[in-house]
Amino acid sequence: MNTLPETILIQAQSLPEGGVLSPKEFLHLGSRSAVDQAFSRLAKVGKLLRVARGAYVAPVSSRFGTRPPAPEKVVQSLAAQSGEIVTPHGASAANALGLTQQVPIREVYLTSGRTRKLKLGRSEVLVKHAPRWMLALGSRPAGAAVRALAWIGPAHAGESTAAVRRSLAPEEWRALTANRATLPSWLARAIGTEAARG
Template sequence: MHTLPETILRHAQSLPEGGVLSPKEFLHLGSRPAVDQAFSRLTKAGKLLRVARGLYATPVAGRFGSRAPAPEKVVQALADQSGEIVVPHGASAANALGLTQQVPIREVYLTSGRTRKLRLGRSEVLVKHAPRWMLALGARPAGAAVRALAWIGPMHAGESVVSLHRTLPDGEWQLLASARATLPGWMAKAIGQEAVRG
């Protein structure tokens, strides 16, 4: 028979990198104070990382000691667990699509859920609530294009849309063009003008 902390740790270690767990998952094994105390002890011992209120992950053992799990893996696990849509911020999308050379300093993700900060070792990741239209096309390239354009803004939308038309696969461009009705006016106009030209 395993103790409560051992059971929690075994479960945590069975998860893939970035997998998240919550004390609520273990309330069938003990009282709330006992479960909270077990999590607290495991965190103090360095066996768990508290990434947000009520959310924990296992550090990853490496050649040079342990490190926090990769932010994108924690964010994906959070999305899977909560059923939220979580996608990279527009600045990251713009960089990935070749619309800017700027590399974002801070990791920011957009979510259909509430805004929160995740602590992963020394770094902090912001998971920020976004309007539905920014998330409508999800994590696919057309969705990344919407977020990139939102970040770039109306002033440079025209030239960015021309570049996107060249770089996006045809199916993704068609998807972006067909989603115009759900997008802000300035973005819909820029995409529409390019669609007519193309």
């Protein structure tokens, strides 16, 4: 029979990259302090990475050594576990849509849950609470367009909305215009003005 740390490691290694483990999943195998101690020791020797309180991931091994899992995979795994909506930040969306050349220095995601920081090796990822309207269209292109336009702001919404319309597929543009009622008035106005151009 495997020891508690071995059982935890086997489970961690069976998960896809970025799969999150919680000590709570192992409470049937020992006391809370024994489980916490096993996780703590595995993190200390580098077999697991503690990304947030009560959340651990296995490092990824490659021929170049080990590295933390990709941030987006960890974020998606946490979202699936907690039932939150998590999407890339508006700056990333604006860059992907060609509205800005700026590349965000720090990885930031928006969530329907609480704001928290994740530690992945030497880098830190911010998962920031966002208002419902920013997440209403989820991770589809129309949702990315909402976040990109919100990041750009009211001053440049007009020309940016025209650029967004050119880059979105017709069904995504329709989804964006159909969602206007949930958006702040300046954004609803910019989208409505662009839609009225026919």
